[in-house]
Amino acid sequence: LDNHSGWKNRFVNTAVREMHEELQYDIQKLGINDHYHFAPLSSSEDNSQIQQHKQQSPQLPFLTILGQTQPVPSMRGSKVTPIIGAINYDLPLCTSEQFPTLFPCNPEEVDWIFTVPLRELMDKETSEPLRREEKDGERVSEKKKDDRQAPWGPVFPVPENDGRKREGDKIWGLTGIVLRPLLKTVFGPVFGTDDASGYVDATDGEAVGNATRAKL
Numbered sequence: 617l618d619n620h621s622g623w624k625n626r627f628v629n630t631a632v633r634e635m636h637e638e639l640q641y642d643i644q645k646l647g648i649n650d651h652y653h654f655a656p657l658s659s660s661e662d663n664s665q666i667q668q669h670k671q672q673s674p675q676l677p678f679l680t681i682l683g684q685t686q687p688v689p690s691m692r693g694s695k696v697t698p699i700i701g702a703i704n705y706d707l708p709l710c711t712s713e714q715f716p717t718l719f720p721c722n723p724e725e726v727d728w729i730f731t732v733p734l735r736e737l738m739d740k741e742t743s744e745p746l747r748r749e750e751k752d753g754e755r756v757s758e759k760k761k762d763d764r765q766a767p768w769g770p771v772f773p774v775p776e777n778d779g780r781k782r783e784g785d786k787i788w789g790l791t792g793i794v795l796r797p798l799l800k801t802v803f804g805p806v807f808g809t810d811d812a813s814g815y816v817d818a819t820d821g822e823a824v825g826n827a828t829r830a831k832l
Contacts, residue, residue: 628652628681631699638726639719643678646718650677652701676704685797690790691746698794707731711778728780732773732787738799738807740773746789770796 632652643651653676679701687695708714710731719729745766772787772795787795 627684627697628654628699631701632679638722639729640722641678641719646678646705648678648705649675652679652681653677654681655683678704680704685794688790688794696790700798710775728778730775730778730780732775734799734803735807737772737787737795738803741796741799742771743768744771744788745769769793 643649682700682702685698685700687697690696707718710729715729721729746769747766769788770792772792774781774785774787
């Protein structure tokens, strides 16, 4: 992860704005004053800014921005720069009545919001040919006679016990491509292994995602 100050304003403001537009959460209703802050760097200047923030407001913001990854090419050819952040507060289960109250979501952009334990993402990763879906539902790679001609990408599960889950719902495409190196490189050592082929028990950290009509 790159945690250099040069990208902070432009990329982070865009990412946080898009996240808020899709999830539609209200930090005031959550009893939180500040939307986000940045994880401290090693420099004394950034650490002093963190200490100053703590003195002014001992309450943590809703989000901590951890950094950014290298730009990732989308299936349409454009480059996307993922911003990685962590919600600083425990969330209710995505199947609970409280969860949709906290994250009502924008129905024009999102069908449903869910959480997945990191361990489950690590243990249940599979792969399949990447099939880009157009707005009319036509899958581009299905025009090819053989799926072996299509690039393969990682696939991760969505909650099976959520009544909103539809057949074929999954985490894949650009989201899956961004998730794979984070799970293996960043969370692998945290979960007790540097081996990309396996993981061990650790905390019950969760990843928040959403399923959209255009791509699941």
